[in-house]
Amino acid sequence: MKAIISYLIVLFSSVMYMLLFDKNAGGIMTVFITVTPVLSLILTCVTKNKLTFSLSMADKIVDKKKPVKLRVNISKDTVLPIPIVSFTLNLSGRFKAPEHDVYRFSMSENKKLSIDTEIYPEICGIGDISLSNIFITDYLGIFKFKINRTDDISTKLFIRPKVREIDDSGDLIRNIYSTLCDNDDDETRDTVDGRSAFPGYEYREYIPGDSLKKINWKISTKRQKLYVRKDESSGITLPNVILNNSETIIFKDETEKMLMQEMIIENSLSLLLLCIKNNIECTYSYIYDGVMKKEIVTYAEQIEMIAGDMASVAFSGEEIDIQTSEKSKSTDVDIIYTLGYSQHMARNVEHIKFKGDSSRIIMPRRLANDLQINISDLWIINDDHSISKYM
Secondary structure, eight states, X not given: OHHHHHHHHHHHHXXXXXXXXXXXXXXXXXXXXXXXXXXXXXXXXXXXXXXXXXXXXXXXXXXXXXXXXXXXXXXXXXXXXXXXXXXXXXXXXXXXXXXXXXXXXXXXXXXXXXXXXXXXXXXXXXXEEEEEEEEEEOTTSOOEEEOOOSSOOEEEEEEEOOOOOOOSOHHHHHHHHHHHHXXXXXXXXXXXXXXXXXXXXXXXXXXXXXXXXXXXXHHHHHHTSOEEEOSXXXXXXXXXXXXXXXXXXXXXXXXXXXXXXXXXHHHHHHHHHHHHHTTOOEEEEEEETTEEEEEEEXXXXXXXXXXXXXXXXXXXXXXXXXXXXXXXXXXXXEEEEOSOOOHHHHHHHHHHHHTTOEEEEEEEHHHHHHHTOOOTTEEEEOTTSOEEEOO
């Protein structure tokens, strides 16, 4: 509107100059000021639908907190020059807010143009990127039109969760060990080679608080780490780490919801790593595209591969079913990561206890405080990602 008012003022001035001072010079100036905007308007209208946009990135799966190069590709289907075009780059809440989100360009003889920018993923999961508010303005800045497009100019970036090393969770590890040993149903008590390949009993790394009497100094000297003996020979049951990637509660703030989802994803993977470091093999279960996936985790490299898969895992209304194998020879230990405790899950947990199995519920501390859930074996994720018993 300001551009049109300014143009009318200039046109009025040229007309007054023609009438009051010099008809010839004023007439030429008036014709030029009148014709030029018309030509600019015609050029803008002819070329406004001749543009094609696309988005491209080198990788679709990326790490958090690292800049990612995003390229906006523009091509035109005409030999005519393109006036000034602007668009808005939209990033979902999983990215750091950009310093500027409006970009402008023009194209003369070149038929292709690329605009490079950097985006910063901050929260793991599926990040959405799109272009909107595409406007074309004539060269004089007088006329401006919005380009309405039927095609979807968007893409997705899969942000990998970070697998942290959590050391301050010895209580939970000892709790798991204790349950596995207490629930060992093997009839024989003969010494066997455990999964750690140490003769006799199975051994694990020392956790602060373990009895010094259980340290095997010979093995510890060879491995240059302290190892302690388990109380019983190795059982055959693997702990089940279960991610309940279900939207069981409603968050008013979208960013807070994504941060809570990220916390249970990353902490569940970190617990897998902690278990593997302590020679505990695990299974990891979650819902992917409506189907429950269950992975057996025996070495650390698998966790990084699972983290890559988790970058494309979404939370939905479908709640995971906690299933117990009927063929199991010993009691299962289910470690359930969740953002809520629905009646459906409560019934599943009671069913597990009725069959003699054991379960641990883990959720962020803030949610546990807000929901005031009364569970006997509730564990919480602290801000430093350590795990402790909820008191």
